[in-house]
Amino acid sequence: MDATSSQMQDCIEACLSCYRTCLGMASSHCLEVGGRHVEPEHFRLMLSCAEACRASAELMLIGSPVHRHQCRACAEICAACARSCDEIGDMEACVTACRTCETACRAMAA
Template structure:
């Protein structure tokens, strides 16, 4: 039974946990923003993507925090969902959405590395 704490985890994993945690928070804030704005921002498909992205980021961070050996599978899925979410947010030409896209892309990078 290995004891997993920040000190015992590789630095790249700690960074990935931070990126996932931050992306989760920003996606949640962005959902709130989008629902308030209405129109295309609040389209069901867009909200569904943001919500799924927030959830997989949370799951991904939790898998790494638990030391689950399947974290690479979750991180792979997280990277793909974050990539699609980033593209969708970028397409909206809105500074708030660009902020979300940037957080998603940071997550794509670190999760891709963890999935490898």
């Protein structure tokens, strides 16, 4: 496996991990805690982040050449989600997953 395919595998894993983390935290943690955690802007951002990550992973898995465009968008959404989760607090797992995915997706989009 060359560096490019290794980098892509790492990015796919980061995307899938972020997808699981954002969706899981939105549906279990945020819905249970309530308050700022379920404010529409934050909650929609978490769901959007999960979907962007899922789509990025899928495009890389199927070998689509447009994955770079999706990864670029995914990186921006992950950055916004990390900021939102960090601001609300008590969401360290999501912040970490988003930042890891953002870094991996920026590298793939370059």
